[in-house]
Amino acid sequence: MIHLKFTGKLLSALALAATLLSPAMAADKVYKLKLAESWPPNFPIFGGATKNMAAMAEKMSNGRLKITIDAKNKHKAAFGIFDMVKSGQYDMGHSASYYWKGKDPNTLYFTTMPFGMIAPEQYAWFYHGGGMELMKKVYDKHGLLSFPGGNTGNQMGGWFRKEIKSVDDLKGLKMRIPGFAGEVLAKVGAKPTNIPAGELYTALERNTIDALEWVGPSLDLRMGFHKIAPYYYTGWHEPATELQFLVNKRKFDKLPPDLQEILITAMKTAAYDMYIQSYHESAENWAKMKTEYPNIKVKTFPKEVMDALRKANEALLAERAAADPLAKEVIESQKNYLAKVRKWTDISDRAYLDSLSD
Amino acid sequence: MIHLKFTGKLLSALALAATLLSPAMAADKVYKLKLAESWPPNFPIFGGATKNMAAMAEKMSNGRLKITIDAKNKHKAAFGIFDMVKSGQYDMGHSASYYWKGKDPNTLYFTTMPFGMIAPEQYAWFYHGGGMELMKKVYDKHGLLSFPGGNTGNQMGGWFRKEIKSVDDLKGLKMRIPGFAGEVLAKVGAKPTNIPAGELYTALERNTIDALEWVGPSLDLRMGFHKIAPYYYTGWHEPATELQFLVNKRKFDKLPPDLQEILITAMKTAAYDMYIQSYHESAENWAKMKTEYPNIKVKTFPKEVMDALRKANEALLAERAAADPLAKEVIESQKNYLAKVRKWTDISDRAYLDSLSD
Numbered sequence: 001m002i003h004l005k006f007t008g009k010l011l012s013a014l015a016l017a018a019t020l021l022s023p024a025m026a027a028d029k030v031y032k033l034k035l036a037e038s039w040p041p042n043f044p045i046f047g048g049a050t051k052n053m054a055a056m057a058e059k060m061s062n063g064r065l066k067i068t069i070d071a072k073n074k075h076k077a078a079f080g081i082f083d084m085v086k087s088g089q090y091d092m093g094h095s096a097s098y099y100w101k102g103k104d105p106n107t108l109y110f111t112t113m114p115f116g117m118i119a120p121e122q123y124a125w126f127y128h129g130g131g132m133e134l135m136k137k138v139y140d141k142h143g144l145l146s147f148p149g150g151n152t153g154n155q156m157g158g159w160f161r162k163e164i165k166s167v168d169d170l171k172g173l174k175m176r177i178p179g180f181a182g183e184v185l186a187k188v189g190a191k192p193t194n195i196p197a198g199e200l201y202t203a204l205e206r207n208t209i210d211a212l213e214w215v216g217p218s219l220d221l222r223m224g225f226h227k228i229a230p231y232y233y234t235g236w237h238e239p240a241t242e243l244q245f246l247v248n249k250r251k252f253d254k255l256p257p258d259l260q261e262i263l264i265t266a267m268k269t270a271a272y273d274m275y276i277q278s279y280h281e282s283a284e285n286w287a288k289m290k291t292e293y294p295n296i297k298v299k300t301f302p303k304e305v306m307d308a309l310r311k312a313n314e315a316l317l318a319e320r321a322a323a324d325p326l327a328k329e330v331i332e333s334q335k336n337y338l339a340k341v342r343k344w345t346d347i348s349d350r351a352y353l354d355s356l357s358d
Numbered sequence: 359m360i361h362l363k364f365t366g367k368l369l370s371a372l373a374l375a376a377t378l379l380s381p382a383m384a385a386d387k388v389y390k391l392k393l394a395e396s397w398p399p400n401f402p403i404f405g406g407a408t409k410n411m412a413a414m415a416e417k418m419s420n421g422r423l424k425i426t427i428d429a430k431n432k433h434k435a436a437f438g439i440f441d442m443v444k445s446g447q448y449d450m451g452h453s454a455s456y457y458w459k460g461k462d463p464n465t466l467y468f469t470t471m472p473f474g475m476i477a478p479e480q481y482a483w484f485y486h487g488g489g490m491e492l493m494k495k496v497y498d499k500h501g502l503l504s505f506p507g508g509n510t511g512n513q514m515g516g517w518f519r520k521e522i523k524s525v526d527d528l529k530g531l532k533m534r535i536p537g538f539a540g541e542v543l544a545k546v547g548a549k550p551t552n553i554p555a556g557e558l559y560t561a562l563e564r565n566t567i568d569a570l571e572w573v574g575p576s577l578d579l580r581m582g583f584h585k586i587a588p589y590y591y592t593g594w595h596e597p598a599t600e601l602q603f604l605v606n607k608r609k610f611d612k613l614p615p616d617l618q619e620i621l622i623t624a625m626k627t628a629a630y631d632m633y634i635q636s637y638h639e640s641a642e643n644w645a646k647m648k649t650e651y652p653n654i655k656v657k658t659f660p661k662e663v664m665d666a667l668r669k670a671n672e673a674l675l676a677e678r679a680a681a682d683p684l685a686k687e688v689i690e691s692q693k694n695y696l697a698k699v700r701k702w703t704d705i706s707d708r709a710y711l712d713s714l715s716d
Contacts, residue, residue, distance in 0.1 A: 056619070056623055059616065060418055060616060060620045061616065062614075062615075062616035115714065118707050118710065119478070119707075120477070120478070120511075120633070120634060120637045121637070123634045123637075124634050124637045124638040124641065127631070127634055127635075127638075128634070128635060128638035153478075153706060153707075154706035154707050154710055156705075156706070216706065217702070232705075234705055234706070234710060234713065235706065235709075235710050236710065236713065239707075239710055256420075257417070257420075258417065258418060258420035261414070261417040261418045262418045262620075265418060265623060265624070265627055266623070268627055269623055269626055269627045269630070272627070272630040273485070275478070276478060276481045276482050276485055276486070277482075277485075277486060279478045279479070279481075279482045279699070279702070280482040280485075280699075282702045282706065283482065283698050283699040283701070283702040284698070286702050286705070287698050287701065290701075298709075300709055300712075300713050301713070306714075340641050340642070340645050341637070341638070341641040343641070343645065343648075344637070344640045344641040344644050345711065346711070347514075347590075347592055347656050348512035348514070348640065349476050349511075349512050349597075349707070350711045350712070351592035351593075351656075351658055352476065352592060352593050352594065353700075353703065353704070353708045354658075354708070354712070355592065355594065355658050355659070355664055356473065356664075357704070
C-alpha cells in the first residue's frame with residue numbers, strides 16, 4: 001500500500017486531476033436495472049433471451065450496465081409485469097404484449113394475430129412498415145417503452161385427440177387456447193378455456209379437454225402431449241409470436257446515450273437471436289418427436305374450417321376497429337402491409353419450398 | 359487556461375492520480391478501423407448494412423470505436439476485399455464469401471447454395487448447427503474472421519425473354535449468372551456468362567444474352583429488365599444470399615474486450631437488419647413493378663427442369679466433396695441440417711402459407 005502525506009498543494013493537484021478526468025470517471029458509473037420476466041427460472045428459449053440480452057449489455061458496457069433478472073418464482077406475478085414496470089417496482093420486463101389486452105385492448109396487436117404475418121413479414125412491419133411507431137403510440141400513455149422480445153416462429157395449431165373434419169367437429173370442443181384465438185374459436189362454436197401449464201397433461205388425458213395448443217415442437221416435446229393426442233394441427237392462430245421487452249421510460253431516460261444505445265441493440269439482437277434459436281429447437285425437437293412417436297399425424301384444418309375461422313377472425317377485428325380509432329389504425333396498417341408483403345413471400349420462399357416438394 | 363507550477367511533489371501526485379485512474383483513461387482511447395466494401399457509394403441495402411453497423415458501434419462505444427467506410431470508387435477493387443483485409447491494408451471488409459472461391463474453394467459454402475437453406479434455416483445452421491465453427495475453420499488459415507453480413511432473402515431465378523418449358527430450352531441459352539449456379543446451368547447445357555452490371559440492360563435488349571439473374575425486386579426494379587424480358591422465374595440458385603463482414607484477426611485482437619463485443623454485436627444486428635430491410639424493399643418494389651408492368655409473368659421452372667438442375671448440383675457437390683475433406687465436412691453438415699430443418703419449415707411456415715392460398 002502507498003502512504004501519501006497529503007499537503008494542501010497535493011490535494012489541490014489531485015482535485016484538479018479528478019476534474020480534468022471527470023468525464024472518464026462519470027463513464028465508470030455502474031447503472032443497475034432490475035428485470036422481471038413472466039417465465040419460471042431457467043425456462044428454455046424465452047428465459048435464454050433475457051440472459052442473452054443482459055450478458056450482451058454487460059459485456060458491451062464493460063460492466064457499466066448490469067441487468068439482474070427475476071423469474072416468476074421471485075416476483076410471483078407472471079401477469080403483473082406490465083404493472084410492476086409501469087410503477088417502477090421493476091425497471092424492465094420480459095413478457096408478451098397480448099397479455100395486457102385486459103388493461104389496454106390495443107396492446108393485443110403487437111405479438112401475433114390469427115391469419116397474420118409470419119416472422120420475417122412481421123419484423124419488416126415493425127421496423128419498416130410503421131409497427132414500432134404504432135406500438136409507441138399505444139405504450140406512451142403508460143410511460144412504457146415496448147420492443148420486440150424474441151419470436152417463437154409459427155406456432156402449431158395444437159394437439160387433438162380426434163380428427164377435425166368439419167366445422168361441426170369444432171362445436172362444443174373443449175380446447176385450451178387462450179387470448180384472441182380463443183375468442184375466434186368460440187365464435188365458431190368451440191369452448192375455449194385456459195388451464196395452468198402444470199395441469200394440462202392430466203386434463204387432456206382425463207378428457208377434461210379435447211384439445212390444446214401450447215407452442216410448437218421447441219417447447220411441446222417436454223410436455224408429452226403427443227403420447228395421448230395423436231393429431232398435430234398446423235398453425236393458423238399465432239403465425240409469429242413475438243415476445244416483448246418492456247422498459248420504464250423514466251428509468252430509460254436517466255441512462256447516458258451510449259448505454260441507451262447498448263440496451264436497445266442488446267434487446268433487438270436478443271429478439272432476433274431467439275427467433276433463430278426457436279427455429280433450431282423446433283427442427284431438433286420435431287425430429288426427435290417423429291422418431292420416438294411415428295404415429296403423430298400432422299394435419300391441416302380442411303378449407304371449410306379455415307374459412308369459418310377466418311371469417312370469425314375478421315368479424316371480431318371489425319368490431320374492435322369500429323370501437324376504437326387507434327385499434328382501427330393498427331388493424332388497417334397490419335392488413336395493408338400483410339397484403340403487400342405476402343405477395344412477395346408467395347413468389348419467393350413459398351414458391352421455392354413448393355417447387356422442391358414431391 | 360489554468361497555469362500550474364509543477365513541483366516534484368505535484369508531479370508525483372499527478373502521476374499517482376493518473377495511475378489510479380488509468381483504466382478509465384484507457385477506456386477513452388479511440389480505436390479507428392477502416393472498412394472496404396465491394397459496393398459503389400450509397401449502394402442501396404448492401405451499403406446501408408455497413409453504415410448501420412458503423413453507426414451502432416460508434417454510438418454504443420460513445421465514440422471510442424470509429425469505423426470509416428470506403429466504397430468501390432475509393433479502393434477500386436470490388437473483388438480485392440479479401441486480399442486487402444488479409445494484408446492489413448484495410449481492417450475490415452463487407453463483401454460475399456462466395457466471391458473468394460478462386461482463392462480458397464471452401465469459401466464458396468458460406469453465402470448460399472443452389473437448392474439450399476432459406477434465410478431463417480441458414481441463420482439457424484450458422485448459429486446452432488455448426489456453420490460458424492466451419493466458417494472459422496476455413497478462414498483461420500487466412501488470418502481472417504468472417505461473420506454473416508446481411509441477407510438478401512430468396513433471390514429470383516431471373517428475367518427470361520422466352521418461357522422455359524423443358525431442359526431443351528436451356529441448351530445453348532446465354533444467361534448472365536455468375537458463380538456456382540452458373541456451373542450448374544452449364545452442366546445442363548446452358549451458356550452462363552458474366553457481364554458488368556452497367557452493360558446488362560443493353561446486352562439483354564440486343565440479344566447478346568437471352569436471360570439474366572440479378573437479385574430480386576428489392577434491387578431489380580431500378581435495373582428495368584422487366585421492360586424487355588417478361589418472364590420472371592422464381593428462385594432455386596440463391597435461396598438465402600448472406601453477405602459477409604471480414605475482420606483482420608490481428609487488428610481485432612488489439613481491441614479491448616468491450617469493443618470486441620460491441621463490434622461483434624453491431625455486425626450481427628446489421629446482418630439481421632439487412633435481411634428484414636431486404637424483405638421490406640422486395641415487398642414494396644414488387645408491388646410497384648406489378649402495378650406499372652402488369653404483363654410480368656411469374657413462372658417456376660417445370661419439374662423436369664428443376665430435377666435436372668438438382669441432379670447437376672448434386673454431381674458438382676460430390677466432385678468437390680471427393681476432392682477435399684474440409685469441403686466434404688461442410689457439404690455434409692449443410693445437407694444433414696437442411697434435411698432436418700426443412701421438415702420443420704414444411705409443417706410450420708410452408709403449411710400455413712399453403713393453407714391460406716386459394
